[in-house]
Amino acid sequence: MSIQPKLVRFNQNVLSKYRIYNSIFMTLPFDAVTKTGVLLPLFHETCVKGFQAGDDPTTIVETFFKKYQARRNEQSQINLFFRLIQYIERQVVLFDAIEDASFSIVNNMEGIGTLRSIKEKAAAQDKFKELRSYLEAIKVRIVLTAHPTQFYPGSVLGIITDLSEALKTDNLTEINNLLAQLGKTPFFMDQKPTPYDEAVNLIWYLQNVFYFSFGSIFDYIQQNIFDDQDIENNIINIGFWPGGDRDGNPFVTPEITLKVAQRLKNAILKNYIADLKILRRKLTFTGVRLRLKELNNLVYNTFLQKENEPQITLQHFRDELIALRKIVKEEHQSLYYNEITSLINKVHLFGFHFASLDIRQDSRVHDSMFRALVEECIASGSDVFPADFLNRSLKDQQNYLAKITGTVEGITFKDEQVVNIVETIKAIKTIQTNNGEVACNRYIISNNQTTMNVLQLFAMLKIIAFNDELTVDIVPLFETVDDLEVSDKVMEQLYTNPNYKAHLANRNNKQTIMLGFSDGTKDGGYLMANWAIFKAKERLTKISRKYKIDVIFFDGRGGPPARGGGKTHQFYASLGPTIEDKEIQLTIQGQTISSNFGTTESSQYNMEQLISSGVLNRINDTNLKMSxxxxxxxxxxxxxxxxxxxxxxxxxxxxxxxxxxxxxxxxxxxxxxxxxxxxxxxxxxxxxxxxxxxxxxxxxxxxxxxxxxxxxxxxxxxxxxxxxxxxxxxxxxxxxxxxxxxxxxxxxxxxxxxxxxxxxxxxxxxxxxxxxxxxxxxxxxxxxxxxxxxxxxxxxxxxxxxxxxxxxxxxxxxxxxxxYALRKIQELQKDPNPDTEKIAVFEKIVTRSLFxxxxxxxxxx
Structure with a gap:
């Protein structure tokens, strides 16, 4: 049977369904203004015709009221505005849910850019060996950030998820109930969320989406490309910024960071416990049943943090699952073998950390913190820094920091900034101890401009918590056009510094460098921001290869093109051989999380597209160097x-x-x-x-x-x-x-x-x-x-x-x-004695319309 064109599938499964369910939605009574559902189509038509005729928004609104609602007084008009906003917000949700429900139908889940497509292409071209080799080395990391560009509170996100499921089966009763629930659920928050709230919201996606989509991707690769052999490389992983990103956010404290890390560990253990429960219903065999029950109890004790009860390490957990799988294979005809393997794979992907928590802070804040730290150390009589350190030349300071020894242990700091950086770095060490090194092993310096920015942090990490071995990667983030221009010179100074080079040797000679982020477009405009990053990557690749360092580029891709984003898989597929591409790392934020990764289908599809963008370049060698x-x-x-x-x-x-x-x-x-x-x-x-x-x-x-x-x-x-x-x-x-x-x-x-x-x-x-x-x-x-x-x-x-x-x-x-509301505010503010109450009402309309x-x-x- 031939597959219909994508646009036809979209029109049939998204557009047509939206029209049907929107008509149901428009008849639901939300509040006392029962005519809102009837008036919205009339207002929409007035807007369309008005703009076609060249009318301005004020004229359009006044025409609508004159034609359809002439008897309404000013207060009644205001009330209608809020009702219309309420309806339209929910129409957007309905459309989101329908698109989510139809994702796997509209997008060919086995088409171009999917793993099945890559596998078949490699087999046809006799490049299966190259494909395996590439997948043994490639890593794709998406990093969920704390930058909200979407206004759905958690309660609404839950309704979207349930609505999508109901739409898949056209469950009219459930759809009707959910649309009614939607009409009564607020779309705005009375107060700002805390960084911990933001982390909890994103952990929902980890537990309900990424746990399953990442598991499916890895299972497919293992079964279909590696013939059921275990793969050492994890291929795909997740970074996490909420609770760790302090850049411009004074509300992210060391306590919040520790709390988020513990929440991440609890979340992944909860998922493991749910999978173990399923396995216990299936693996009821002699030699397996009791051992699996004991394993479940150990994981549960660890989840409850029962310190007086036996707990389990990550290694023990994985070893025990492998042992159980071996028994099933040898004694029970491999019954449910794949189900055990699937859990082993998830443990391999997510460990006890679920996602790697990144720490980020601005270089200018670090500079202030560092200077305060030096002054307090000197004042305390510590010999960590010489008394004249801050008066030395820049070169002398850099040389000293690169080979710094000693510890600040025992010094009681008073300066608020110093206490913050000391406790933050100690928190990293604590998280590594509790959740594993990968749980928190990167510190990003945003607005990085100089070598000194890196060495200040390098020294602080060592003297505060990592005296024996520095198990943290320092990631400079070059953002502006000017910073990108000098990025290779900064890195060459670091690569040629014997002490920093020794640190890189201990980190497998890998250096992660973050580039761009959304401030680049704001600073340099669309073309220059993207081209400056491309050229910086070429120079950084060249200098890194010269010093035998594997450079890993971490892209601040933003969401929309205006913030450095756009079609990410196309972006990575377009990079030529002059740019290192052993790993793909990018930020995912705001509506990008829900639209591209909000369901297991969309998450799996878009992750496969990212994996394939690198794979196809490597095995086909199609990307020619730019002339x-x-x-x-x-x-x-x-x-x-x-x-x-x-x-x-x-x-x-x-x-x-x-x-x-x-x-x-x-x-x-x-x-x-x-x-x-x-x-x-x-x-x-x-x-x-x-x-x-x-x-x-x-x-x-x-x-x-x-x-x-x-x-x-x-x-x-x-x-x-x-x-x-x-x-x-x-x-x-x-x-x-x-x-x-x-x-x-x-x-x-x-x-x-x-x-x-x-x-x-x-x-x-x-x-x-x-x-x-x-x-x-x-x-x-x-x-x-x-x-x-x-x-x-x-x-x-x-x-x-x-x-x-x-x-x-x-x-x-x-x-x-x-x-209309913005113009009303402007008019009212021109009055020598402005009506502040009216202005406040129209400002509320503007704010609500943002959502x-x-x-x-x-x-x-």
Whole structure:
């Protein structure tokens, strides 16, 4: 039987189902305003026709009330706004659930990029040996971060999961109940979550999704590629930032870090206990039953932390499972052999740690902590640092730190910063003792600029808790364009330092380097941020190979393209032989977690795509090195784009526009994350204080998506004006890396809708600035279409385009209400005696409207 095209499968299983269940949903009574479900389609139609006619949001809203609800007073109108917002938020959830339920039907789970596809391709090309060799070495790590870009509280995520399951079987009674539950469940939090709350929310995904999807992937590889032999390499693993990421988050304390690590251990033990329970029902044989019961009791004692009862080590647990499997094979005809192997594999993947907890802090904070530590050590009479240390030359300081000896044990520190770093480093040691070294063995230095940044941490780790052996990897994170430019020089200084090189030798000569993260796009614009990372990787690969160090690149990929994200498997498949690719590591955050990894099917599919992106390059050798001519064109495009973006960023109206015309200041009121919404304490808006999430999110709410395309059009136009566009076309044809950048930028352009804010073109203060953005959008769209030969954006991804269009259609009334409320606030604030109560009401409307708009963008990753 032939498989229908993906778009047809999407239309039948997602779009049609959404229309059916949405009609049921619209009839559910949520509250006293019974007509809301009837009025929403009318308001939606008014919005569509209004924008087509060139009307602004205020005119559209006023037209709707005049035509359909003329008798409503102002308070009644406000009430309706909140009811409409409530409905639209839940329409987004319904669509999410339907997409999740249909994932395995819409996406071919055995198609291109899946493990089955790789296996068959390798067999057909007689490259099975190469495939095995690659899988014995490759590691893919996804790192779940504490950066929320999605507004669903845990209760709503639970409903989405249950709704998806009910939709798979078209269980109308259950669907009806869940939709009603959805209507009565709040979508907003009364207070900000703690870092521990964030960790608990993500641990849900570990227990309910990754435990099963990772297990299935590993089982498949073992059974089908390694003929049931045990594999030493774990291939896939998970990193974890909530509870460990202190960068800009004063609420992450050493106590929180320890608490999260214990929660991770308890969570994985709970999953093991559940699997042991299943095995005990099956393995009822002589010589197995009682031994399995005893093993279960040991794991349970460990879970309950019964110190007065016998507990179990990870090694003992694994050895016992292997012994039981051997008995089953030799004495019981291998009955349930695969089920035992599956649990052994999970123990191999997750240990007693479940996910590796990373610690992260900003280099500037470390510098302050380090100086305070040195001063307190000297004042205490300790000989760890010489009395004149801080007055020595930079070179002398670096040499001293690299070969530092001694310990700060016994010193009572008073400075709050020093106590924090000392207790944090001691917490790492404690976690390694309790959960295993892999449970917490990386410390990331964000905003890393110099060799000194690394050596300060290197020394602090050694003198505080790791005097005998440093079992922690120091990971510098180079973020800005300037930092990326000098990254290879920083690393060469470290590689040539005898003491640091000795440390790397003890760590299997591996050095992990993190690059980019979302501040890169905010700092340098879309093209330059991505190209600067690519070039930095080439230089770092070259210098690392020179000193015989295996460099591992850890990518801060963000979520949407505007934050460094996009189609991640395409990104990795596009890297050529000049960039080391033995391991793939990337951050997964916000809506990317729920959209790409939120179900066992989507998690398995997207992890397989990531594994295959490296495998196919290696066994097919399809990635050609970028030619000198193409590199020159890429350099020029990035330089022009960068200059265009920096000029735009430096425009005198840039910050005032964001502050007064966007939703930027409302992000702080949403209570979605534990971190403060900006870095500095200044009451004025400072660009460097802006966090990437509210920065990118504000452009998204305006439907302008500036960070995902600004400068691209100007760069392409330079070649077009000079009659040299053929050079860019050649680059697009030859370089899969450039094609990936263009395709991700197309997604940002596709989700822009300038009709929403066209009224700003007439604004006395911001009209000219709005037109600058709009012209760049038009130029980027026109020349990207010329470059690709497409008639419309995302022509090559009709299913992704269709999903975006439906989501954008759902939230169009929400966006209209948001813009209406923003304009009302502006009008009221012009009054010499503004009505503060009215302003507060409209500000609440703006804040509430953020939720559905951002949640609807889940397919931006």
């Amino acid at each position: 000198r001519e193409n590199k020159a064109v890429m350099d020029k495009l990035a330089d022009i784009s960068y200059k265009s973006y920096v000029d735009f960023k430096n425009h005198p109206k840039f910050l005032p526009y964001l502050e007064r015309m966007s939703t930027l200041k409302y992000y702080a009121k949403t209570n979605i994350g534990s971190r403060p919404s900006k870095r500095g304490k200044s009451s004025e808006l400072v660009f460097s204080d802006l966090r990437a999430i509210p920065f990118v999110g504000s452009w998204s709410q305006l439907k302008q998506n500036v960070p995902g395309f600004y400068g691209v059009g100007t760069a392409l136009k330079w070649y077009d004006d000079k009659g040299q566009f053929r050079k860019v076309k050649q680059l697009y044809k030859d370089s899969s890396f450039f094609r990936t950048l263009i395709e991700n930028s197309m997604m940002s352009l596709s989700k822009s809708f300038f009709d929403l804010t066209k009224y700003m073109a007439e604004d006395e203060e911001f009209g000219e600035f709005w037109n600058i953005i709009y012209q760049e959008y038009l130029t980027s769209k026109r020349l990207i279409l010329k470059l690709t030969g497409y008639k419309e954006l995302m022509e090559n991804e009709p299913t992704g385009k269709a999903s975006i269009q439906i989501r954008e259609s759902i939230v169009l009334p929400l966006l209209t209400i948001q813009q 559905g708009n951002i949640n609807a963008s889940r397919n931006s990753a």
